[in-house]
Amino acid sequence: MSRKYDITIGIECHVQLKTKTKLFSEVDNDARGKEPNSCVSPVDYALPGMLPRLNGEAVKLAIRAGAAMNAKINPESRFDRKHYFYPDSPKGYQITQFYHPIVGEGYIELPSGKKIRIENAHLEGDAGKLTHFDTYSLVDLNRVDTPLLEIVSMPDISSPEEARDYCKELWRNMIYAGVTNGDLYNGNMRFDVNISLKKPGDKKLGTRAEIKNLNSFRSIERAAAYEYERQSKLLDKGEKVVQETRGWSDATGVTTAQRNKEEAQDYRYMPEPDLPPLSLSREFIDTEYGKCPDLPADYRTRFAKMISVDTLEVLLDYPELAIRLAEIANSDQLMVDYIANLFASVLLAEENQSLLNDALPSASQLIELATMKSKNELSSTSAKEVFIKLFESKHASKTPSSLAKELNLIQENDSGALEAIVDAVLAKPETAKAQADYKAGQEKVLGFLVGQVMKESRGKANPSAVSAILQNKLK
Amino acid sequence: MKLANSTTTAVSLIKASLKRIEETNDWHIFTFVDKDAAIKKAEEIDAKIKKGEPVGRLAGVPYALKANFLSKHRPADASAKILTEFISPIDSTTAEKLEKEGAICVGCVNLDAFAHGSSTENSYYGPTKNSADRSRVAGGSSGGSAVAVALDCVQFATGSDTGGSIRQPASFNGVYGIKPTYGTISRYGVVAMASSLDVIGFFTKSASDLDLLMSITAGQDSKDQTTLPDFYGKDDTQLTKKCIGYVKEFMNSPALDPEIKSALESKLTSLHSMGYETVELSMPTLEYALAAYYIIQPAEVASNLSRYDGVRYGFRSGDLKATDNKTSIDLLFENTRSEGFMRENKRRIMIGNFVLSSGFYDAFFLKAAKARTLIINEFDKAFERVDAILSPVSPNPAFKLGEKVDDPVSMYLEDVMSVPVNLAGLPAVAFPAGKNKAGLPLGLQIIGPRRSDKNLIKITEELV
Numbered sequence: 001m002s003r004k005y006d007i008t009i010g011i012e013c014h015v016q017l018k019t020k021t022k023l024f025s026e027v028d029n030d031a032r033g034k035e036p037n038s039c040v041s042p043v044d045y046a047l048p049g050m051l052p053r054l055n056g057e058a059v060k061l062a063i064r065a066g067a068a069m070n071a072k073i074n075p076e077s078r079f080d081r082k083h084y085f086y087p088d089s090p091k092g093y094q095i096t097q098f099y100h101p102i103v104g105e106g107y108i109e110l111p112s113g114k115k116i117r118i119e120n121a122h123l124e125g126d127a128g129k130l131t132h133f134d135t136y137s138l139v140d141l142n143r144v145d146t147p148l149l150e151i152v153s154m155p156d157i158s159s160p161e162e163a164r165d166y167c168k169e170l171w172r173n174m175i176y177a178g179v180t181n182g183d184l185y186n187g188n189m190r191f192d193v194n195i196s197l198k199k200p201g202d203k204k205l206g207t208r209a210e211i212k213n214l215n216s217f218r219s220i221e222r223a224a225a226y227e228y229e230r231q232s233k234l235l236d237k238g239e240k241v242v243q244e245t246r247g248w249s250d251a252t253g254v255t256t257a258q259r260n261k262e263e264a265q266d267y268r269y270m271p272e273p274d275l276p277p278l279s280l281s282r283e284f285i286d287t288e289y290g291k292c293p294d295l296p297a298d299y300r301t302r303f304a305k306m307i308s309v310d311t312l313e314v315l316l317d318y319p320e321l322a323i324r325l326a327e328i329a330n331s332d333q334l335m336v337d338y339i340a341n342l343f344a345s346v347l348l349a350e351e352n353q354s355l356l357n358d359a360l361p362s363a364s365q366l367i368e369l370a371t372m373k374s375k376n377e378l379s380s381t382s383a384k385e386v387f388i389k390l391f392e393s394k395h396a397s398k399t400p401s402s403l404a405k406e407l408n409l410i411q412e413n414d415s416g417a418l419e420a421i422v423d424a425v426l427a428k429p430e431t432a433k434a435q436a437d438y439k440a441g442q443e444k445v446l447g448f449l450v451g452q453v454m455k456e457s458r459g460k461a462n463p464s465a466v467s468a469i470l471q472n473k474l475k
Numbered sequence: 476m477k478l479a480n481s482t483t484t485a486v487s488l489i490k491a492s493l494k495r496i497e498e499t500n501d502w503h504i505f506t507f508v509d510k511d512a513a514i515k516k517a518e519e520i521d522a523k524i525k526k527g528e529p530v531g532r533l534a535g536v537p538y539a540l541k542a543n544f545l546s547k548h549r550p551a552d553a554s555a556k557i558l559t560e561f562i563s564p565i566d567s568t569t570a571e572k573l574e575k576e577g578a579i580c581v582g583c584v585n586l587d588a589f590a591h592g593s594s595t596e597n598s599y600y601g602p603t604k605n606s607a608d609r610s611r612v613a614g615g616s617s618g619g620s621a622v623a624v625a626l627d628c629v630q631f632a633t634g635s636d637t638g639g640s641i642r643q644p645a646s647f648n649g650v651y652g653i654k655p656t657y658g659t660i661s662r663y664g665v666v667a668m669a670s671s672l673d674v675i676g677f678f679t680k681s682a683s684d685l686d687l688l689m690s691i692t693a694g695q696d697s698k699d700q701t702t703l704p705d706f707y708g709k710d711d712t713q714l715t716k717k718c719i720g721y722v723k724e725f726m727n728s729p730a731l732d733p734e735i736k737s738a739l740e741s742k743l744t745s746l747h748s749m750g751y752e753t754v755e756l757s758m759p760t761l762e763y764a765l766a767a768y769y770i771i772q773p774a775e776v777a778s779n780l781s782r783y784d785g786v787r788y789g790f791r792s793g794d795l796k797a798t799d800n801k802t803s804i805d806l807l808f809e810n811t812r813s814e815g816f817m818r819e820n821k822r823r824i825m826i827g828n829f830v831l832s833s834g835f836y837d838a839f840f841l842k843a844a845k846a847r848t849l850i851i852n853e854f855d856k857a858f859e860r861v862d863a864i865l866s867p868v869s870p871n872p873a874f875k876l877g878e879k880v881d882d883p884v885s886m887y888l889e890d891v892m893s894v895p896v897n898l899a900g901l902p903a904v905a906f907p908a909g910k911n912k913a914g915l916p917l918g919l920q921i922i923g924p925r926r927s928d929k930n931l932i933k934i935t936e937e938l939v
Binding site for chain 1: 543545551553558561563564565567662663664665666667669670671697698699700701774775777778780781782784786787788804808828831832833836840844
């Protein structure tokens with residue numbers, strides 16, 4: 001789609017790290033389903049005399065996330081205080097890494113092959129949650145100082161679709177790296193999209209607006225597209241875009257101004273004197289960097305000749321499927337395509353998605369299933385049935401062949417046995433007319449006869465073998 | 476220290492302490508007396524002694540906590556209105572260690588609110604008076620601690636020193652005070668003033684008592700990540716040059732009281748006779764210490780005081796009527812802080828936020844941080860030549876109550892010889908050096924390289 005103006009987009013993403021405890025205290029970091037203000041230590045509550053203690057696990061996850069962005073890790077990083085008064089910030093400041101972030105420059109490679117550069121990523125504490133009512137507000141500090149990694153991209157993104165692709169690929173990389181639960185609905189990753197327009201050929205970037213707190217790929221794309229329309233209308237009329245923060249509403253499909261620059265806060269950044277500089281040895285960095293598992297890009301290379309691009313892109317949203325396919329590829333590459341298609345067309349079908357909560361069948365189960373299918377021991381319908389049943393806990397430990405036998409789904413391939421069944425069917429008076437019609441040139445009726453044989457075999461006959469035998473006999 | 480044992484009971488020590496506290500009521504030292512709990516703990520210790528059980532290195536010793544040390548059952552409000560009625564759910568690491576050795580806290584003592592001040596006049600509860608002259612200031616911010624020890628209410632008291640808050644009141648009241656190397660004693664559970672400068676220390680009546688308290692409380696604490704690995708009594712910086720320096724710029728300062736100058740000169744003579752070489756040091760960078768200090772300190776103060784907003788604990792303003800321009804949450808912050816902070820607190824918050832604000836950070840905060848580095852380097856260079864530096868604590872003895880209240884700059888100038896030590900994170904011991912003609916105590920300090928705390932105490936012991 002060609003556009004009148006060039007779009008420039010940079011994205012900041014806040015990733016909640018899945019540490020056991022909070023960034024600066026020893027209380028539970030997982031407040032899901034817990035009472036408000038029940039996961040709060042005196043440190044998070046900002047009592048007098050409390051000092052932050054940096055959670056080493058968060059540092060390790062930040063390094064691993066850095067590896068998932070092909071980024072360099074800074075051996076020395078520091079913490080700073082960012083000040084603002086609001087009841088969601090008990091200390092009156094957020095501890096962040098403004099001047100010396102832990103993760104340096106890196107990049108995310110999109111499926112298209114385009115690289116979006118990362119400027120830096122830094123550790124910081126999350127804020128609490130406020131719920132507003134008519135005459136009062138409630139404060140829940142459970143989320144205070146949940147570790148966040150804020151990932152700042154360079155303004156390398158040039159369309160709403162690309163913004164969506166970047167966010168999705170970043171999300172995938174973070175869940176593959178295992179640094180976050182990645183539950184977008186619950187705010188595990190939140191995106192701020194900075195967008196500006198300029199005339200093609202102009203060197204200078206236009207004035208940008210920032211759309212804050214987006215948490216779905218669809219809303220990122222829609223909001224960016226809306227901003228393009230809004231800003232281009234202003235520019236068409238010769239008006240100026242105001243630098244400001246805007247909010248997006250999924251319901252109305254528009255962005256609205258939240259606060260403009262005149263009211264922008266002065267955060268009075270200052271080095272955090274309660275935390276010494278974070279010095280990491282080369283060895284420590286290398287060890288944690290090395291713990292980053294294979295990423296979507298690795299699987300794309302790996303499966304390039306085995307799985308179609310469209311199917312693969314669908315599967316790559318689920319790291320456990322990619323990992324299973326890689327295990328399968330290690331022992332039998334020929335089975336990968338069939339199993340990938342089972343995943344894509346059966347497992348990810350709307351009606352079966354709940355199976356993703358159950359244990360995935362093992363590589364050896366899947367290979368056996370695919371082998372039975374390729375040897376025509378199972379019809380494709382039966383193979384799907386066995387596949388789905390393997391997710392049930394009562395069947396999970398069975399081999400596909402024993403399960404297929406139990407379900408009476410093994411396909412009859414023995415030609416002698418099949419001929420006997422065909423003969424029996426042809427001997428039946430009710431098939432006489434069809435036989436005559438076929439011999440008279442009406443080839444369509446063959447399907448009816450195959451169906452009769454399948455019925456006689458109670459579904460276990462291999463239909464293509466039956467068809468061949470029938471054709472031969474009715475010559 | 477006078478310990479409880481088979482002949483002296485802990486109860487008798489505590490009762491004597493409580494009696495003395497009552498007798499010295501006019502000095503306005505204590506903000507809270509913990510009578511019942513102190514006697515109960517003394518009885519427990521006496522029972523243990525009777526049974527022959529171990530009772531610790533401070534058994535039955537009455538002590539006072541500066542009221543910015545948090546305690547589970549004592550009001551530790553840092554003499555600040557905004558923290559009145561706040562009771563902490565935790566104990567400070569320091570108090571925990573002291574109590575474990577059998578020390579008994581008889582109460583909390585006065586300070587300038589949030590330790591902002593050099594006279595204890597900035598306390599919400601009013602000033603503590605000088606032990607030798609009730610018309611004069613106790614010094615500050617740990618004025619209550621110094622006077623409590625000077626007047627024998629307790630055998631020792633805790634303090635915190637950000638720019639001289641232990642050494643200056645110690646010298647105004649003729650007692651010993653230690654400002655340890657930055658990071659020696661955990662700051663956990665002490666209301667923060669300026670985190671990169673704050674240290675925890677003690678007031679005593681002898682150098683050896685300082686050593687005992689340091690050996691009990693020094694050490695790394697996982698709750699304070701700025702604490703150093705354990706070194707006290709294990710990995711101390713040795714002082715072997717047999718050479719003590721004094722700072723030319725301090726000695727020649729027109730602000731220096733002549734009687735303090737001659738007290739220092741007489742100590743230099745004693746050092747000489749003890750076999751030490753004494754040398755004059757030129758340390759021109761120290762001139763910038765006070766300016767750098769009054770940028771870095773207020774910046775950290777402003778930041779550390781941000782948490783007092785009336786939302787979660789402490790004082791909250793009742794005046795929250797929203798207007799057209801102001802939401803009730805803005806009013807909650809503004810009115811709580813306007814009413815809850817003292818004038819000096821607000822002054823420092825204003826200065827601190829100014830030097831951190833966008834456009835001024837580089838010109839002020841960053842510049843001060845660079846000056847701080849130069850000061851550190853100048854001290855390091857001096858310690859290549861000398862073991863330690865002998866210096867006045869402050870240029871003058873205790874001034875009159877009210878004399879400097881309306882002149883904050885002249886009040887700040889009293890810190891000129893104490894703040895360089897905090898900026899550089901060095902240890903210093905303040906010790907009594909006689910009295911002036913008017914009978915006011917005079918004090919000096921000996922400053923050493925980082926982690927020389929124990930050996931500084933040793934030199935002090937030899938010198939006094």
